[in-house]
Amino acid sequence: MKVRIDEFLDLWGSDLWEATIQTFQMVGISLASSIVIGLPLGILLVLTRPDKALANKYVYQVLDVVINIIRSVPFIILLFFILPFTKMIVGTSIGVKGVIVPLVVYTAPYIARLMETALLEVDRGVLEAYEAMGIKTRHIIWHVLVRESRSSIILGLTIATIGLIGASAMAGLVGGGGLWTSSL
Amino acid sequence: MIELVGISKTFTAKKGSIHALKNVSISVKKGEIYGVIGYSGAGKSTLIRCVNLLEKPNTGSVKVNNVDLTKLSTGKLRESRGKIGMIFQGFNLLKTATVFENIALPLKLTGLSQNEVERRVTKYLSIVGREEKHHAYPSELSGGQKQRVAIARALAHEPEVLLSDEATSALDPDTTEAILDLLLKINKEFGITILLITHEMNVIQRICDRVAVMENGEVIEDGTTREIFTSPKHQTTKRFINSLFSHQIPDKILLNLNKTGQVATLSFFGESSGEPALALVSKKFDVYPNILSGSITRLKEESFGQLLIHLKGDANEIEKALRFLEQQHVHVEGVRVSESKNRRIS
Numbered sequence: 001m002k003v004r005i006d007e008f009l010d011l012w013g014s015d016l017w018e019a020t021i022q023t024f025q026m027v028g029i030s031l032a033s034s035i036v037i038g039l040p041l042g043i044l045l046v047l048t049r050p051d052k053a054l055a056n057k058y059v060y061q062v063l064d065v066v067i068n069i070i071r072s073v074p075f076i077i078l079l080f081f082i083l084p085f086t087k088m089i090v091g092t093s094i095g096v097k098g099v100i101v102p103l104v105v106y107t108a109p110y111i112a113r114l115m116e117t118a119l120l121e122v123d124r125g126v127l128e129a130y131e132a133m134g135i136k137t138r139h140i141i142w143h144v145l146v147r148e149s150r151s152s153i154i155l156g157l158t159i160a161t162i163g164l165i166g167a168s169a170m171a172g173l174v175g176g177g178g179l180w181t182s183s184l
Numbered sequence: 185m186i187e188l189v190g191i192s193k194t195f196t197a198k199k200g201s202i203h204a205l206k207n208v209s210i211s212v213k214k215g216e217i218y219g220v221i222g223y224s225g226a227g228k229s230t231l232i233r234c235v236n237l238l239e240k241p242n243t244g245s246v247k248v249n250n251v252d253l254t255k256l257s258t259g260k261l262r263e264s265r266g267k268i269g270m271i272f273q274g275f276n277l278l279k280t281a282t283v284f285e286n287i288a289l290p291l292k293l294t295g296l297s298q299n300e301v302e303r304r305v306t307k308y309l310s311i312v313g314r315e316e317k318h319h320a321y322p323s324e325l326s327g328g329q330k331q332r333v334a335i336a337r338a339l340a341h342e343p344e345v346l347l348s349d350e351a352t353s354a355l356d357p358d359t360t361e362a363i364l365d366l367l368l369k370i371n372k373e374f375g376i377t378i379l380l381i382t383h384e385m386n387v388i389q390r391i392c393d394r395v396a397v398m399e400n401g402e403v404i405e406d407g408t409t410r411e412i413f414t415s416p417k418h419q420t421t422k423r424f425i426n427s428l429f430s431h432q433i434p435d436k437i438l439l440n441l442n443k444t445g446q447v448a449t450l451s452f453f454g455e456s457s458g459e460p461a462l463a464l465v466s467k468k469f470d471v472y473p474n475i476l477s478g479s480i481t482r483l484k485e486e487s488f489g490q491l492l493i494h495l496k497g498d499a500n501e502i503e504k505a506l507r508f509l510e511q512q513h514v515h516v517e518g519v520r521v522s523e524s525k526n527r528r529i530s
Contacts, residue, residue: 129276129334130290132236133341134265139293148280 025096026168030103031161037108038160039153041067042115043141053137067109075106075167099171107164114156118149185377186212186235186345191244193230204230205241206401212379212394217371217484219388219409220381221424222398228381231398232349235379236268237261249344266294269338269376273350275330277322277337283309284318287337294341308336312366328359335366339374346370348380352387364390368484385424389413389483397421413488414451414515429479429490445496447476448506451515454486461512462493469505471497 009016041063047053048060073081079102086101087093122145130140146153193205204227212218222228233239234246237253246253253264277286284305291301309315312332322330331351338346348367352360368391371378382388388395388409396406397420405418416422433447441447450462462473473493480489495502506516 123274123276125272125274125276126278128238129270129272132238132265132268132270132347133290133294133338134262135290135293136262143289143293144278148278150280 022096023165023168026099026103026171027161027164030100030107030168031157031164033100033104034107034111034160034164035157037104038111039115039146041108041112042119043145045112045116046119046145047141053140063112067112070105070109071113075102076170078102078106079170096171099168103164103167103171106167107160110163111156111160114160115153118152118156119145121152122148185214185249186210186218186379187245187247188231188234189245189247191231191234191241191246193227193234193239193241203401205234207244208398208401208403209244210396210403210406212377214377215371215375216393217367217378217380217391219392219395220379220398221383221385221388221395222381223383223420226398227401228398229349232347232379232381235345235347236265236270266341267343268345268347269341269343270347270349271331271334271338271351273353275322275327275334277330277334279322282319282321283314283325283333286322286333287340290337291340304340304342305336308340309333311339311370312336326359327355328362331355331359331363332366335363335370339370339376344377346376346378348378350382351380353382353384360384360387361390367391385427388424389428389481389488391484393484397424409483410453410486410488413483414453428481433476433492441476441494445471445494446499446502446506446518447492447494449517450491450493450509451517452489452491452513454488461509461514462491464512465495465505465508468508469497470501471495471505 045060045063045067048056048063050057050060070078079099082102082105083093085105086098089101090097092098126148127140127144130144135143188211189209191205191208192203195202195204208227208231210218210220210231220228220231230239234241235248237246241254244254248264248268251264253261256264278289281289287305287308288301291304292298296304306315309318312335314329314332314336317325317329317333322333325333334351346367351367352363355363364387367378367380370376371391378391380387380392392409394406394408395412396403397412397418398404399418399420405412405416405421412421413425416425438447452461462475465471466473473495476492476494478489478491480487482488495505497505506518510516
Protein backbone atom coordinates (compact mmCIF):
# COMPACT_ATOMS: atom_id res chain seq x y z
CA MET A 1 0.00 0.00 0.00
CA LYS A 2 1.34 3.36 -0.94
CA VAL A 3 0.97 6.25 1.45
CA ARG A 4 0.55 9.41 -0.53
CA ILE A 5 2.52 12.37 0.68
CA ASP A 6 -0.34 14.84 0.48
CA GLU A 7 -2.53 12.50 2.49
CA PHE A 8 0.17 12.39 5.15
CA LEU A 9 0.51 16.13 5.15
CA ASP A 10 -3.23 16.61 5.40
CA LEU A 11 -3.27 14.45 8.46
CA TRP A 12 -0.08 15.57 10.22
CA GLY A 13 0.91 18.78 8.45
CA SER A 14 -0.18 21.26 11.08
CA ASP A 15 1.27 19.20 13.92
CA LEU A 16 4.56 18.87 12.12
CA TRP A 17 4.66 22.56 11.42
CA GLU A 18 4.03 23.35 15.06
CA ALA A 19 6.65 20.86 16.18
CA THR A 20 9.19 22.31 13.77
CA ILE A 21 8.55 25.78 15.13
CA GLN A 22 8.97 24.46 18.67
CA THR A 23 12.25 22.79 17.82
CA PHE A 24 13.55 25.95 16.24
CA GLN A 25 12.42 27.93 19.25
CA MET A 26 14.07 25.59 21.71
CA VAL A 27 17.31 25.29 19.81
CA GLY A 28 17.41 28.96 18.88
CA ILE A 29 16.75 30.36 22.33
CA SER A 30 18.96 27.86 24.14
CA LEU A 31 21.78 28.35 21.66
CA ALA A 32 21.65 32.11 22.00
CA SER A 33 21.57 31.95 25.81
CA SER A 34 24.33 29.33 25.84
CA ILE A 35 26.58 31.53 23.73
CA VAL A 36 25.90 34.52 25.95
CA ILE A 37 26.98 32.45 28.96
CA GLY A 38 29.49 30.14 27.29
CA LEU A 39 31.66 32.62 25.40
CA PRO A 40 32.50 34.79 28.42
CA LEU A 41 33.05 31.60 30.44
CA GLY A 42 35.45 30.37 27.79
CA ILE A 43 37.29 33.68 27.84
CA LEU A 44 37.42 33.56 31.62
CA LEU A 45 38.81 30.03 31.47
CA VAL A 46 41.58 31.18 29.14
CA LEU A 47 42.41 34.34 31.06
CA THR A 48 42.53 32.77 34.50
CA ARG A 49 44.80 29.95 33.38
CA PRO A 50 48.19 29.95 35.05
CA ASP A 51 50.55 32.41 33.31
CA LYS A 52 47.74 34.27 31.58
CA ALA A 53 46.59 37.87 31.96
CA LEU A 54 44.33 37.36 34.96
CA ALA A 55 45.93 34.17 36.31
CA ASN A 56 43.79 33.03 39.22
CA LYS A 57 44.21 29.46 40.43
CA TYR A 58 40.96 29.34 42.38
CA VAL A 59 38.63 30.77 39.77
CA TYR A 60 40.18 28.60 37.10
CA GLN A 61 40.04 25.42 39.11
CA VAL A 62 36.46 25.90 40.33
CA LEU A 63 35.30 26.66 36.80
CA ASP A 64 37.23 23.74 35.42
CA VAL A 65 35.76 21.26 37.89
CA VAL A 66 32.18 22.55 37.59
CA ILE A 67 32.34 22.39 33.81
CA ASN A 68 33.77 18.90 33.87
CA ILE A 69 31.03 17.69 36.22
CA ILE A 70 28.16 19.16 34.22
CA ARG A 71 29.68 17.96 30.96
CA SER A 72 29.91 14.39 32.21
CA VAL A 73 26.27 14.12 33.32
CA PRO A 74 24.08 12.67 30.55
CA PHE A 75 21.47 15.16 29.47
CA ILE A 76 18.52 12.97 30.41
CA ILE A 77 19.73 12.79 34.00
CA LEU A 78 20.58 16.46 34.13
CA LEU A 79 17.10 17.21 32.83
CA PHE A 80 15.42 15.60 35.85
CA PHE A 81 18.13 16.49 38.29
CA ILE A 82 17.65 20.22 37.89
CA LEU A 83 13.85 20.22 37.73
CA PRO A 84 13.53 22.29 40.92
CA PHE A 85 16.07 24.78 39.57
CA THR A 86 14.16 25.03 36.31
CA LYS A 87 10.95 25.70 38.17
CA MET A 88 12.63 28.40 40.19
CA ILE A 89 13.96 30.19 37.11
CA VAL A 90 11.03 30.08 34.68
CA GLY A 91 8.18 29.09 37.02
CA THR A 92 7.43 25.87 35.20
CA SER A 93 9.26 22.66 34.49
CA ILE A 94 7.33 21.59 31.43
CA GLY A 95 6.84 22.84 27.92
CA VAL A 96 9.26 24.71 25.72
CA LYS A 97 10.01 27.13 28.52
CA GLY A 98 10.74 24.33 30.96
CA VAL A 99 13.17 22.66 28.62
CA ILE A 100 15.22 25.67 27.67
CA VAL A 101 16.79 25.95 31.13
CA PRO A 102 18.25 22.42 31.20
CA LEU A 103 19.33 22.81 27.57
CA VAL A 104 21.27 25.96 28.47
CA VAL A 105 22.76 24.36 31.58
CA TYR A 106 23.86 21.48 29.39
CA THR A 107 25.17 23.46 26.42
CA ALA A 108 26.78 26.51 28.01
CA PRO A 109 29.66 24.59 29.66
CA TYR A 110 30.12 22.66 26.43
CA ILE A 111 30.42 25.90 24.51
CA ALA A 112 32.74 27.28 27.19
CA ARG A 113 35.08 24.32 26.62
CA LEU A 114 34.94 24.64 22.86
CA MET A 115 35.61 28.38 23.16
CA GLU A 116 38.52 27.72 25.46
CA THR A 117 40.11 25.38 22.92
CA ALA A 118 39.49 27.85 20.13
CA LEU A 119 40.93 30.79 22.06
CA LEU A 120 44.00 28.86 23.19
CA GLU A 121 44.97 28.43 19.55
CA VAL A 122 45.68 32.15 19.25
CA ASP A 123 49.41 32.80 19.07
CA ARG A 124 50.61 34.11 22.40
CA GLY A 125 53.09 36.35 20.63
CA VAL A 126 50.33 38.35 18.96
CA LEU A 127 48.67 38.99 22.32
CA GLU A 128 52.04 40.04 23.67
CA ALA A 129 52.62 42.38 20.75
CA TYR A 130 49.35 44.13 21.56
CA GLU A 131 50.17 44.25 25.24
CA ALA A 132 53.49 45.82 24.32
CA MET A 133 51.68 48.48 22.29
CA GLY A 134 49.80 49.54 25.39
CA ILE A 135 46.37 48.26 24.33
CA LYS A 136 43.77 47.70 27.07
CA THR A 137 43.16 44.09 28.08
CA ARG A 138 39.46 44.18 27.17
CA HIS A 139 40.33 45.47 23.72
CA ILE A 140 42.90 42.72 23.32
CA ILE A 141 40.28 40.12 24.27
CA TRP A 142 37.77 41.31 21.73
CA HIS A 143 39.91 42.61 18.87
CA VAL A 144 42.70 40.07 19.02
CA LEU A 145 41.71 36.97 20.95
CA VAL A 146 38.14 36.55 19.70
CA ARG A 147 38.91 37.95 16.26
CA GLU A 148 41.84 35.64 15.61
CA SER A 149 39.95 32.55 16.71
CA ARG A 150 36.77 33.45 14.80
CA SER A 151 36.84 30.47 12.47
CA SER A 152 37.52 27.99 15.29
CA ILE A 153 34.75 29.60 17.32
CA ILE A 154 32.28 29.15 14.49
CA LEU A 155 33.38 25.56 14.02
CA GLY A 156 32.90 24.98 17.77
CA LEU A 157 29.45 26.52 17.66
CA THR A 158 28.42 24.20 14.83
CA ILE A 159 29.43 21.22 16.90
CA ALA A 160 27.58 22.62 19.92
CA THR A 161 24.45 23.22 17.85
CA ILE A 162 24.37 19.61 16.71
CA GLY A 163 24.71 18.43 20.31
CA LEU A 164 21.99 20.82 21.28
CA ILE A 165 19.58 19.49 18.64
CA GLY A 166 20.25 15.97 19.89
CA ALA A 167 19.53 17.01 23.45
CA SER A 168 16.38 18.88 22.46
CA ALA A 169 14.91 15.57 21.25
CA MET A 170 14.93 14.38 24.84
CA ALA A 171 12.96 17.44 25.81
CA GLY A 172 9.87 15.52 24.83
CA LEU A 173 10.20 13.68 28.12
CA VAL A 174 9.19 16.77 30.01
CA GLY A 175 6.61 17.70 27.45
CA GLY A 176 8.92 20.03 25.68
CA GLY A 177 7.34 19.35 22.35
CA GLY A 178 9.28 19.61 19.15
CA LEU A 179 9.83 17.22 16.26
CA TRP A 180 10.92 14.35 18.45
CA THR A 181 7.62 14.28 20.33
CA SER A 182 5.69 14.27 17.10
CA SER A 183 7.65 11.35 15.78
CA LEU A 184 6.48 9.17 18.65
CA MET B 185 67.20 56.87 27.22
CA ILE B 186 66.94 53.33 28.54
CA GLU B 187 68.47 52.68 31.94
CA LEU B 188 68.34 49.19 33.32
CA VAL B 189 69.87 49.02 36.76
CA GLY B 190 70.48 45.85 38.73
CA ILE B 191 67.86 43.77 36.96
CA SER B 192 67.38 40.25 38.30
CA LYS B 193 64.77 37.80 37.15
CA THR B 194 64.20 34.30 38.43
CA PHE B 195 61.71 31.90 36.95
CA THR B 196 60.42 29.36 39.39
CA ALA B 197 59.41 26.04 37.97
CA LYS B 198 58.50 22.85 39.74
CA LYS B 199 61.95 21.42 39.27
CA GLY B 200 63.73 24.42 40.76
CA SER B 201 64.35 27.97 39.74
CA ILE B 202 66.19 29.43 36.79
CA HIS B 203 68.13 32.64 37.25
CA ALA B 204 67.50 34.19 33.87
CA LEU B 205 69.04 37.54 34.74
CA LYS B 206 71.57 38.23 37.46
CA ASN B 207 72.04 41.85 38.38
CA VAL B 208 72.16 43.16 34.82
CA SER B 209 72.67 46.84 34.13
CA ILE B 210 72.78 48.46 30.73
CA SER B 211 72.37 52.00 29.63
CA VAL B 212 71.31 53.03 26.15
CA LYS B 213 71.85 56.61 25.06
CA LYS B 214 69.33 58.59 23.07
CA GLY B 215 69.60 58.06 19.33
CA GLU B 216 71.99 55.14 19.35
CA ILE B 217 71.60 51.55 18.24
CA TYR B 218 72.52 49.26 21.09
CA GLY B 219 72.96 45.56 20.53
CA VAL B 220 72.84 42.74 23.01
CA ILE B 221 74.39 39.54 21.74
CA GLY B 222 74.47 36.13 23.33
CA TYR B 223 73.80 32.47 22.67
CA SER B 224 70.37 30.96 23.26
CA GLY B 225 69.55 30.84 26.93
CA ALA B 226 71.86 33.71 27.82
CA GLY B 227 68.90 35.72 29.08
CA LYS B 228 68.90 38.39 26.39
CA SER B 229 65.28 37.79 25.43
CA THR B 230 64.19 38.13 29.05
CA LEU B 231 66.25 41.30 29.27
CA ILE B 232 64.56 43.03 26.34
CA ARG B 233 61.14 41.98 27.62
CA CYS B 234 61.97 43.64 30.91
CA VAL B 235 62.30 46.99 29.15
CA ASN B 236 58.57 47.25 28.48
CA LEU B 237 57.72 45.05 31.45
CA LEU B 238 56.32 42.18 29.43
CA GLU B 239 58.44 40.40 31.98
CA LYS B 240 58.51 41.94 35.43
CA PRO B 241 61.97 41.87 36.96
CA ASN B 242 62.28 40.66 40.55
CA THR B 243 64.64 43.45 41.46
CA GLY B 244 66.08 46.50 39.79
CA SER B 245 64.69 49.52 38.05
CA VAL B 246 63.71 50.06 34.44
CA LYS B 247 63.91 53.66 33.35
CA VAL B 248 62.82 54.71 29.90
CA ASN B 249 63.12 58.43 29.21
CA ASN B 250 63.73 59.01 32.93
CA VAL B 251 60.47 57.38 33.99
CA ASP B 252 60.76 54.34 36.23
CA LEU B 253 58.29 51.94 34.64
CA THR B 254 58.31 49.52 37.56
CA LYS B 255 56.66 52.14 39.74
CA LEU B 256 53.84 53.06 37.35
CA SER B 257 50.19 52.13 37.69
CA THR B 258 48.67 49.85 35.05
CA GLY B 259 47.12 52.79 33.21
CA LYS B 260 50.29 54.86 33.20
CA LEU B 261 52.33 51.84 32.15
CA ARG B 262 50.02 51.38 29.16
CA GLU B 263 50.62 54.98 28.19
CA SER B 264 54.37 54.59 28.46
CA ARG B 265 54.30 51.37 26.47
CA GLY B 266 52.77 53.35 23.62
CA LYS B 267 56.09 55.19 23.39
CA ILE B 268 58.05 51.95 23.14
CA GLY B 269 57.70 50.08 19.88
CA MET B 270 58.60 46.42 19.66
CA ILE B 271 59.24 44.01 16.82
CA PHE B 272 59.57 40.26 17.15
CA GLN B 273 61.19 37.26 15.54
CA GLY B 274 57.74 35.83 14.78
CA PHE B 275 56.33 39.15 13.42
CA ASN B 276 53.13 38.68 15.48
CA LEU B 277 50.67 40.08 12.99
CA LEU B 278 46.96 39.32 12.99
CA LYS B 279 46.28 36.52 10.52
CA THR B 280 42.70 37.60 10.02
CA ALA B 281 43.54 41.18 9.13
CA THR B 282 45.00 42.82 6.05
CA VAL B 283 48.24 44.75 6.14
CA PHE B 284 46.28 47.99 6.44
CA GLU B 285 44.10 46.70 9.28
CA ASN B 286 47.10 45.25 11.07
CA ILE B 287 48.59 48.71 11.39
CA ALA B 288 45.31 50.58 11.76
CA LEU B 289 43.69 48.46 14.47
CA PRO B 290 46.12 49.18 17.33
CA LEU B 291 46.06 52.85 16.39
CA LYS B 292 42.26 52.90 16.53
CA LEU B 293 42.32 51.13 19.87
CA THR B 294 44.57 53.80 21.31
CA GLY B 295 41.88 56.30 20.40
CA LEU B 296 43.17 58.07 17.30
CA SER B 297 40.71 59.58 14.83
CA GLN B 298 39.96 57.78 11.58
CA ASN B 299 41.73 60.44 9.52
CA GLU B 300 44.85 60.33 11.64
CA VAL B 301 44.88 56.52 11.52
CA GLU B 302 44.70 56.53 7.73
CA ARG B 303 47.36 59.20 7.43
CA ARG B 304 49.75 57.26 9.64
CA VAL B 305 49.17 53.90 8.00
CA THR B 306 49.87 55.36 4.56
CA LYS B 307 52.89 57.28 5.79
CA TYR B 308 54.59 54.44 7.60
CA LEU B 309 53.81 51.80 5.01
CA SER B 310 55.56 53.96 2.45
CA ILE B 311 58.53 54.38 4.79
CA VAL B 312 58.99 50.64 5.06
CA GLY B 313 58.38 50.36 1.31
CA ARG B 314 55.20 48.33 1.32
CA GLU B 315 52.57 50.80 0.17
CA GLU B 316 51.29 48.60 -2.65
CA LYS B 317 50.39 45.76 -0.29
CA HIS B 318 47.54 47.42 1.62
CA HIS B 319 44.99 44.71 1.09
CA ALA B 320 47.17 41.62 1.29
CA TYR B 321 46.88 39.25 4.21
CA PRO B 322 50.02 38.28 6.16
CA SER B 323 49.82 34.74 4.77
CA GLU B 324 50.37 36.17 1.29
CA LEU B 325 53.57 37.94 2.32
CA SER B 326 57.15 36.70 2.62
CA GLY B 327 58.99 36.83 5.95
CA GLY B 328 60.80 40.04 5.06
CA GLN B 329 57.58 41.72 3.99
CA LYS B 330 55.85 40.65 7.20
CA GLN B 331 58.68 42.11 9.24
CA ARG B 332 58.35 45.35 7.30
CA VAL B 333 54.66 45.50 8.14
CA ALA B 334 55.47 44.76 11.78
CA ILE B 335 58.01 47.58 11.74
CA ALA B 336 55.42 49.91 10.21
CA ARG B 337 52.98 48.88 12.93
CA ALA B 338 55.52 49.72 15.61
CA LEU B 339 56.51 53.02 13.97
CA ALA B 340 52.92 54.12 13.49
CA HIS B 341 52.70 54.74 17.24
CA GLU B 342 55.57 57.19 16.75
CA PRO B 343 57.68 55.71 19.52
CA GLU B 344 60.89 57.10 20.96
CA VAL B 345 62.38 53.68 21.44
CA LEU B 346 62.23 50.57 19.29
CA LEU B 347 62.92 47.17 20.81
CA SER B 348 63.89 44.43 18.42
CA ASP B 349 63.61 40.90 19.73
CA GLU B 350 65.64 38.81 17.25
CA ALA B 351 63.82 40.57 14.42
CA THR B 352 66.07 39.19 11.70
CA SER B 353 66.71 35.71 13.06
CA ALA B 354 63.97 34.09 11.00
CA LEU B 355 65.03 35.76 7.76
CA ASP B 356 67.44 34.78 5.01
CA PRO B 357 70.74 36.70 4.69
CA ASP B 358 69.58 39.03 1.91
CA THR B 359 66.36 39.93 3.69
CA THR B 360 68.27 40.38 6.92
CA GLU B 361 70.47 42.95 5.16
CA ALA B 362 67.41 44.78 3.87
CA ILE B 363 65.72 44.85 7.27
CA LEU B 364 68.94 46.05 8.92
CA ASP B 365 69.17 48.84 6.35
CA LEU B 366 65.61 49.77 7.21
CA LEU B 367 66.43 49.87 10.93
CA LEU B 368 69.43 52.10 10.19
CA LYS B 369 67.22 54.41 8.15
CA ILE B 370 64.65 54.62 10.94
CA ASN B 371 67.38 55.38 13.43
CA LYS B 372 68.85 58.13 11.26
CA GLU B 373 65.68 59.75 9.95
CA PHE B 374 63.49 59.65 13.04
CA GLY B 375 66.18 59.57 15.69
CA ILE B 376 64.54 56.54 17.27
CA THR B 377 66.72 54.80 19.83
CA ILE B 378 66.99 51.10 19.02
CA LEU B 379 67.75 48.32 21.46
CA LEU B 380 68.13 45.00 19.71
CA ILE B 381 69.03 41.52 20.75
CA THR B 382 70.50 38.96 18.43
CA HIS B 383 72.72 35.93 18.25
CA GLU B 384 74.22 36.95 14.94
CA MET B 385 77.45 38.91 15.02
CA ASN B 386 76.81 40.38 11.58
CA VAL B 387 73.78 42.25 12.93
CA ILE B 388 75.99 43.88 15.55
CA GLN B 389 78.69 44.54 13.01
CA ARG B 390 76.34 46.16 10.51
CA ILE B 391 74.30 48.58 12.58
CA CYS B 392 75.22 48.76 16.26
CA ASP B 393 77.01 51.66 17.90
CA ARG B 394 77.47 49.87 21.18
CA VAL B 395 77.17 46.29 22.20
CA ALA B 396 76.82 44.14 25.31
CA VAL B 397 77.69 40.46 25.35
CA MET B 398 75.58 38.26 27.58
CA GLU B 399 76.18 34.83 28.99
CA ASN B 400 74.34 32.92 31.71
CA GLY B 401 72.18 35.86 32.65
CA GLU B 402 75.06 38.29 33.00
CA VAL B 403 76.62 40.99 30.86
CA ILE B 404 80.18 39.76 30.50
CA GLU B 405 81.49 42.53 28.31
CA ASP B 406 80.26 45.79 26.87
CA GLY B 407 81.60 48.73 24.96
CA THR B 408 81.52 50.36 21.57
CA THR B 409 81.32 47.99 18.63
CA ARG B 410 84.84 49.08 17.69
CA GLU B 411 86.24 48.25 21.13
CA ILE B 412 84.57 44.88 21.15
CA PHE B 413 85.90 44.06 17.70
CA THR B 414 89.47 45.21 18.30
CA SER B 415 90.05 43.93 21.79
CA PRO B 416 87.56 41.31 22.86
CA LYS B 417 88.40 40.17 26.36
CA HIS B 418 86.04 37.37 27.13
CA GLN B 419 86.23 33.97 25.47
CA THR B 420 82.60 34.12 24.34
CA THR B 421 83.09 37.51 22.73
CA LYS B 422 86.08 36.16 20.85
CA ARG B 423 84.00 33.28 19.64
CA PHE B 424 81.36 35.63 18.32
CA ILE B 425 83.96 37.64 16.45
CA ASN B 426 85.49 34.47 15.10
CA SER B 427 82.10 33.63 13.65
CA LEU B 428 82.75 36.48 11.21
CA PHE B 429 86.45 35.84 10.69
CA SER B 430 87.02 32.20 10.81
CA HIS B 431 90.76 31.61 10.60
CA GLN B 432 90.78 27.90 10.91
CA ILE B 433 94.33 26.64 10.71
CA PRO B 434 95.06 23.07 11.69
CA ASP B 435 97.02 22.76 14.92
CA LYS B 436 99.67 20.69 13.23
CA ILE B 437 100.57 23.42 10.79
CA LEU B 438 100.45 25.97 13.55
CA LEU B 439 102.88 23.95 15.62
CA ASN B 440 105.37 23.84 12.75
CA LEU B 441 104.99 27.55 12.11
CA ASN B 442 105.62 28.38 15.73
CA LYS B 443 108.99 26.66 15.57
CA THR B 444 110.23 29.12 13.00
CA GLY B 445 108.63 32.29 14.26
CA GLN B 446 105.36 33.57 15.58
CA VAL B 447 101.75 33.56 14.45
CA ALA B 448 99.73 36.65 15.26
CA THR B 449 96.35 38.15 14.51
CA LEU B 450 96.37 41.74 13.28
CA SER B 451 93.19 43.78 13.53
CA PHE B 452 92.96 47.13 11.87
CA PHE B 453 90.40 49.82 11.12
CA GLY B 454 89.78 51.98 8.10
CA GLU B 455 92.50 54.57 8.67
CA SER B 456 95.26 52.04 9.39
CA SER B 457 94.38 49.70 6.56
CA GLY B 458 95.67 52.23 4.03
CA GLU B 459 99.27 52.01 5.21
CA PRO B 460 101.37 49.18 3.90
CA ALA B 461 102.41 48.33 7.45
CA LEU B 462 103.24 44.73 6.78
CA ALA B 463 105.52 45.60 3.87
CA LEU B 464 107.31 48.15 6.06
CA VAL B 465 107.84 45.51 8.68
CA SER B 466 109.71 43.25 6.34
CA LYS B 467 111.90 46.15 5.20
CA LYS B 468 112.67 47.55 8.62
CA PHE B 469 113.22 44.32 10.51
CA ASP B 470 114.80 41.04 9.75
CA VAL B 471 111.53 39.14 9.53
CA TYR B 472 109.55 37.45 6.76
CA PRO B 473 105.81 37.99 7.06
CA ASN B 474 103.53 35.43 5.55
CA ILE B 475 99.77 35.97 5.37
CA LEU B 476 97.94 32.83 6.39
CA SER B 477 94.41 34.14 6.17
CA GLY B 478 92.67 37.44 6.09
CA SER B 479 89.41 39.21 5.56
CA ILE B 480 87.93 42.65 5.70
CA THR B 481 84.42 43.65 6.61
CA ARG B 482 82.34 46.74 7.18
CA LEU B 483 81.33 47.92 10.60
CA LYS B 484 78.57 50.50 10.82
CA GLU B 485 80.81 53.42 9.89
CA GLU B 486 84.23 52.08 9.02
CA SER B 487 85.88 49.02 7.64
CA PHE B 488 87.50 46.48 9.88
CA GLY B 489 89.98 43.86 8.83
CA GLN B 490 91.77 40.94 10.34
CA LEU B 491 94.90 39.23 9.15
CA LEU B 492 96.41 36.08 10.50
CA ILE B 493 100.12 36.28 9.77
CA HIS B 494 103.24 34.30 10.40
CA LEU B 495 106.47 36.16 11.10
CA LYS B 496 109.56 34.14 10.41
CA GLY B 497 112.77 35.25 12.01
CA ASP B 498 114.65 35.82 15.23
CA ALA B 499 112.48 36.15 18.36
CA ASN B 500 113.95 39.54 19.16
CA GLU B 501 113.27 40.91 15.72
CA ILE B 502 109.73 39.56 15.78
CA GLU B 503 109.10 41.30 19.07
CA LYS B 504 110.30 44.60 17.64
CA ALA B 505 108.26 44.11 14.50
CA LEU B 506 105.08 43.48 16.44
CA ARG B 507 105.68 46.54 18.59
CA PHE B 508 106.15 48.58 15.44
CA LEU B 509 102.86 47.32 14.09
CA GLU B 510 101.12 48.38 17.27
CA GLN B 511 102.49 51.88 16.79
CA GLN B 512 100.84 51.88 13.38
CA HIS B 513 97.44 51.52 15.11
CA VAL B 514 97.24 47.86 14.33
CA HIS B 515 95.90 45.72 17.11
CA VAL B 516 98.18 42.74 17.56
CA GLU B 517 97.34 39.57 19.36
CA GLY B 518 99.76 36.69 19.54
CA VAL B 519 98.62 33.18 18.94
CA ARG B 520 100.25 30.54 21.08
CA VAL B 521 99.96 26.88 20.34
CA SER B 522 99.35 25.86 23.92
CA GLU B 523 96.26 28.04 23.94
CA SER B 524 95.08 27.07 20.56
CA LYS B 525 95.04 23.36 21.09
CA ASN B 526 91.61 21.91 20.50
CA ARG B 527 90.00 25.19 19.81
CA ARG B 528 89.78 27.90 17.26
CA ILE B 529 92.49 30.50 16.99
CA SER B 530 91.70 33.86 18.37
